Amino acid sequence: MIEEVKRGFFADWHNLDAEKYLQLDYYFETTSDPEEAAAHLCQEQSTAQWKRVGVDEDLRDRFGAKVIDLVVEQTFDKPNHPYLAEESKQSYGCRVKIAHPHENFGPKIPNLLTAVGGEGVFHSPGISTIKLLDIQFPESFMQHFEGPKFGVSGLRDMLGAYDRPLFFGVIKPNIGLAPEPFAELAFQGWLGGLDIAKDDEMLSDVAWSPLSERAEKLGKARLAAEKATGEKKIYLANITDEVDRLLELHDIAVERGANALMVNGMTTGLSAVRMLRKHTQVPLVAHFDFIAPFTLIPDFGVHSKLITKLQRMVGFDAIIFPGFGARMKTPSAEVLQNAEECLKPLGHLKPSLPVPAGSQWAGSTGDLYEKLGTVDFGIVPGRAVFEHPMGPKAGATSLRQGWEATREGISIETYAKQHLELAEAIKMVS
């Protein structure tokens, strides 16, 4: 039995004003009493001390986080994840839903992350491992977030590309080329069928490829490719940099010819992206650096789908995240959850384009289409385009051919008999 006083951190959801609370879902394991551990979790993440000495008051009613559901899902003979448990004794795997009053901190990303993933969560007494699985935001909170400015339909309108996936290509060699030869590679990729030629996440504003010069060269190459193909094209420039340079780099890149911008959201900060969203004239694209270190471990950290949701809330129009396949270390169900977080209804927010990444090639389009069950996705190969033995133009063409085969319901092997670029692409991965 838990102390009676801890009952102040429990409530019935139906007695609470839904608009005043976030609903937090956690999985945790404890070797203590599960109710006691859940009460601690609420206490530590909200009003840790809820009264002054010598004053008759209880701040929990208004400011306390409250357990609204607790289920012991599993009982283990010993700690299931021994890396954090202190003793080898019986442990409980629990799902808890917590109502957290958002007026404690307000609709702000840094303060939200502190509340739901700070000291009060990861150092809560009696909890050996914990994973933040999801957050439901009421409209009173969500209304403060602008979300994608363009969204999926905005990106499609820019490209005039409907009823098919969007073809991204990461220009490679990703690091080391000067702007001029780099632009030539992008040009070839666009000619072959890329919609969006993009900088690698590692390429930023550097002395050997200043963003100003790169945006100018790629901007010109983009216009030339549009003229040559009769299609609209996007140059996606990576402006990841120190926070106080983001708006300046936006202006430099956009003025010179970039018509979409990438930011590594977690390394730059989601709050900085939200600031950029207020300023941007072009779509913003997320890359997933530094997310794996706190999402990859089962039953610990934060679930990646929540990070995708937050990236949509702060304004990313497209979100690149780890896709299918062993290399990306992400279970298929989790990849699907991330795609859903991009597209499903979320308050007044537009959908973001999901872009599952990692070792993509011509054969991936059909695979992704089948698994995701929609054409609203992007495919983002790098070497499959730019290391194609016939060159980047042929590499990009092979992507389109992969999609044509899918659309026509023909296997890529059969389709490749009449399409040399695709045949060579198949050879590359064999």
Added chain:
Amino acid sequence: MIEEVKRGFFADWHNLDAEKYLQLDYYFETTSDPEEAAAHLCQEQSTAQWKRVGVDEDLRDRFGAKVIDLVVEQTFDKPNHPYLAEESKQSYGCRVKIAHPHENFGPKIPNLLTAVGGEGVFHSPGISTIKLLDIQFPESFMQHFEGPKFGVSGLRDMLGAYDRPLFFGVIKPNIGLAPEPFAELAFQGWLGGLDIAKDDEMLSDVAWSPLSERAEKLGKARLAAEKATGEKKIYLANITDEVDRLLELHDIAVERGANALMVNGMTTGLSAVRMLRKHTQVPLVAHFDFIAPFTLIPDFGVHSKLITKLQRMVGFDAIIFPGFGARMKTPSAEVLQNAEECLKPLGHLKPSLPVPAGSQWAGSTGDLYEKLGTVDFGIVPGRAVFEHPMGPKAGATSLRQGWEATREGISIETYAKQHLELAEAIKMVS
């Protein structure tokens, strides 16, 4: 044997220009050939494709990350950390040192984190688990970082407090009190002996306690406490908020009477802190929210001491981090490493004050002094001061008494016989 071509990602450190490279230390496990895995790790984090198709070039010499040391430390019959390995077969635990050319991205925090903790690291082929342990920065890189503006000696000068630890107190109830009663608690704490009364990491600029009003009330209470005690005092206000409000909130808080500022560095973004450092007129203090999710797991993620180093580099004058004791889930050796990262020589940077946190009380001062071997640390209790049965003034007094006992070489139990506040403090933890 690894492919001959992968040898391009190996180098002898003595043949490289030390000023051009960061040295990265990783622990990783692989079920593949360790040299092959290490080569992949270098390739994926630098020039993933190092030549154009049809062009005779090799970008690796200048832009490639390079293995400069590789030691297979352990061989396991099966993956040591099964949560990420695909198969139950022999695996190798390896230490690798990589020379990474920093001109690939420049002296920028977001791009650094992308390079050393991005897709190229946590999704590198053949690596089942990986932890970034440390980075050595050459002076050519470090010179761009300003580090603490005040540092340990600056904080001591502000307080006129030398040859002893600094006494922080987290004002509690942390959430829910209006500025007026909140200031009264701080005042009592200062009277009793706190040097620094601080906002909780969960308390920010909110409707029920606007920072402007809080800073004004606490500022006045601070001056009153200075007058009453004849000692200098600090009000440490938490300005954690959206990035585009940080400088404004700095000005609001400092103009009204806060004379140090706290930012939850990881949730706000280390780059944003670096921006604030350029602007600040007062010391900056770090709190460790959202660091545990990627540092707590053994052999995975990022070592906490590196995050402490980065926090010092971006300009924090004091760094609060998880301290000793089971609740903080941090091995004692790691707590010591974090304290060392604050204080040890690091280029031209001033030391930051280490503040090991978590369930601190009067008895912790002696314990910390003994373990850290220096008086250059802060102690940061919350409830031990503000839930002390005799009130916050007595709670703060008990801290000072705990330190007096240590200084005089008397056990706190003996000292408590003549000091009621300390006696009550001992009862609280018993």
